[in-house]
Amino acid sequence: MTPAPRRAPARSGGKSASAIPQVSWRTPQPAPIVLVSGPEEVCAERAIAGVRDFLRAEDDSLEVSDLRADDYASGSLFALTSPSLFGEPRLVRVSGVEKCSDAFLTEALAYLDAPQDGATVVLRHTGSSVRGKKLLDAIRSGTGGGIEIACPAVKRDSDRFDFAAGEFQSANKRIAPVALRALVGAFSDDLTELAAACQQLIADVPGDITEQIVERYYGGRVETSAFTVADTAIAGRYGDALVALRHALASGADPVPLVAAIASKLRAMARVASTRESSSALAARLGMKDWQVDRARRDLTGWNETSLGMAIQAAARADAEVKGASRDPVFAIERLVTVIATRAPFGA
Template sequence: MENYLDAPSDEAVLVLVARGIGRVQRIAKSAKSHGIRVDVKAPADWDDRGWDRLVGEEFRRLSRKADATAVAAIRAHAGNQPATIASQVASVCAAAPSVATITAEQVEDVIEGHGKASGFAIADAIAERKPSDALVALRGALEAGEAPLALVGAITFRSRQLLRVRSGAGPKDAGMSPNQHRRIKALVGAFNPGELAWCHDRLAELDLELKGSDLPDDVLLEVAVIELATSREVGAPFNPLATN
């Protein structure tokens, strides 16, 4: 790598991603002198608007225009991973050079997915209240080598869509197409009062468990997915109408 940095080739592009440059000062200096350095400050995990802005800024950095559905699609595929977001935005832009405004359609045509098909298969089974289907999809995803946190990201993204639609958000405000909005709206009715808020809280708990628990990731995921996909009556504070 250092040899390449000393004499870069136009026939090969090297992309370096680092959380910090404290221990790689020489490499960072050489990379900056021969190429472009982009500093990305990741928003907090809960900051949806911050992550949307980050995706939008990545499109603008490449002098491209993207609508809300494209931003939502990139987030669905890349999760909260700045490097993956940058890579996928670049891939979409390169594949659609003549498109004036990039939409979810172009994103879906290009991106194979970072926890995409399997992540949303799990999320859809949860939304349809089918624990056995969700568990089968989860095991298939893990066997295929999907990253646990990427799967949680896909499930969380779908959960937030359900919450937005239940609160009355239209397609534009929810960041989805009219057809997808109708589908999500139909799924919302399967959840009891306060249950979506409970699911969102359970996903936040799962995220913390995956980052700090001594239990295996597959065990943590299986328990959480079964709980999320199983219909339940929830009390306060998730359901303000609950008496207990």
């Protein structure tokens, strides 16, 4: 069952709340006007395809047309949305609204006042400019009976984890937390590739997805990821950690995100140390995921307050050094990995 769309919260900067329903890009649905906003193309493509599939499932005679708002011929929107001889449903997908022509803007605003029966108009606006703002404001005010599907940029690690986890949840496919972490780490710089990797695993693997399966499919990328260096060092596997680090550096990895990945794991360990709260309660209090709490607790095996404090201090020093405080950032991160993996001061 399609979940009920929610109303948008008040926008920042003093703008009033949107009057139209906000719909997730994972569960898109049609409306006379569908505004697909935001810069994340992977999510936008899914949303637009979802609207098409929804309409086609209702009536396979659906007529699908495409328009460009920046190269628009006057009268096209009305011509494509007008009822046909046999009354087939129509879907008109409009791209480039953020750079729309004056002719399109004028006709789109007029269309909002009298949307055609049986027609769904999808408007794609990336948010890269304020062009078309008058149209967006009119849609968000409720004119035309529209909905909005927001596709904000996926930039933070937590957003990428949520994105990938959602891919598997939507397919009713289980993936082990450590496998999810490895997969996201392997494709941390490209959401399109991460989405494709998720879909490949969903299509190819009949059962649950384990870390071994991810390594078999994407081992070359996983081995060079920052999280692999962090995981092996924190686990005390000194030799493996140095091999992973040198492989990562030889593959062009930047020492800054490598140190950041290690520091992030150490901070998570420090946050969950010395508490007996349940994973769910602690996750809610700290703003973490349950599996992140569980993983941090497992990472604490073999650590104590003294060694963890020493590692955090070493990470802070390495962070400053790889950002310019030292002339040799590679030595700085090698020293950090040594301190963490051996649980001892450097050179001890």
